Amino acid sequence: MRFQRPRGTQDLLPAQAQRWQRLDASMRHTLEAYGYGEIRTPVFEETQLFVRSVGSETDIVQKEMYTFNDRRGRSLTLRPEGTASVVRAYLENHLGREAGVRRFYYLGPMFRYDRPQAGRFREFFQVGAEAIGSGDPEQDIEIIDLLSMLLHDLGLKDLEVEVNSVGHPGCRQAYESELRAALERERGKLCATCGTRIEGNPLRVFDCKNEACRGVMSRLPLLRNHLCDACETHHATVLAGLARLGIPHKENPMIVRGLDYYTRTAFEVHYPPLGAQSALGGGGRYDGLVEACGGPPTPAVGFSAGIERVLFALEQTSAEAPVEPPIVVLPLGDAARVPALELARELRAVAPTAVDLSGRSLKALLRSAGRGGAHVAVILGDKEMTRAEVTVRDLLAGEQETSPRTGVTAAVQALLQRHGGEA
């Protein structure tokens, strides 16, 4: 094998690509039903866009970006997530001039230089939605509702929605200094990584799986209990709204998302059978991001979900559908090859049709047609050619008939319909 795909990337073969298409269609349908319109932005952006929006202290920026210089020495980066680009496009195209909330969705590849493992890739696909221009808690509810409906419409069950509030910069700052103080007191009991987290991002300590750190955790103050009145009210409204809409969820005060821009609401959706990479999606409110990107102060909320993981979760239950076309044309002999192509053109008006040009024996041709799941074989050989006929073989019933060349589409159509044809 001479070449192989880059580490952490995948080839999508037809059977899987077809499932992908269905999922894609279902998600677009739901997204558009909620009033979100697709936005397509470049796959790469100026590096600084991600550094500023995602946050220079995050893992994404510090070690996971595909950054390169183009021929003029500009630093560009393959997008590691979608929100930054949407915000950039929102500002660049002056979409905020129109009053009210703008709703966008996107679907496409993202890139992170992570170490691959099950459910984690270097090129992966995300679907995401952003509602820009509303700071109301009801908008948070809509976004969470949208994500859970998106997954629900695909047939996914047993999802766990977890919600938290990380406060606004004001109450978070006050809380963080309190947290630092508490951590300093327990410093000796913490693991090495958590020791360094105290200065940089003390909230991350809550992510630690270390036994000792977990013990300390129970004695730490929770951000959840240090929200200012406004954030507290906002959070309570979100929770009440989810309950009212019948969206099962639980509060998880430990949720600390990997991007710095989140304010107030943060949430994740998990599918536990996935194992270590069980997060299907997540998101939250980012009231400061538009301003940080050079725009006017503009509140916003959004989510993103990983398509591979959704697909994987779906695989547990869904059955494989045949990919091969229901009609196959089998030319016998060189003289029949081009006429077979012509014949196939007509048959495509009835159902997807393939031509087997491998030139093997009829026995072999029929065998592969049957294996491939075709319903009808249309045989075109010397005998048929001279009589201006074709042989139409029903591969499911094992019967065949000859039909005038001119009546072939009608004959095939009748046959497919007899089988409860899908045409």
Next chain:
RNA sequence: GUGGACGUAGCUCAACCGGUAGAGCCCUUGGUUGUGGUCCAAGUGGUUGCGGGUUCAAGUCCCGUCGUCCACCCCA
């Protein structure tokens, strides 16, 4: 980035303590001059991921490298 497991035919996998690579499926052909999905028979297919080392001898042991998987980390 850290730790561990693994990599043998197109696919799924075997091969003892190091002794010169095998099965099932698939594919091809024949049984049937142009009739499949069953059956019978025969056949094609391998630089054992790649590179080096130890050894009379390496799929097997050692080192490196690439890749996959698992866990950490992080998230989607």
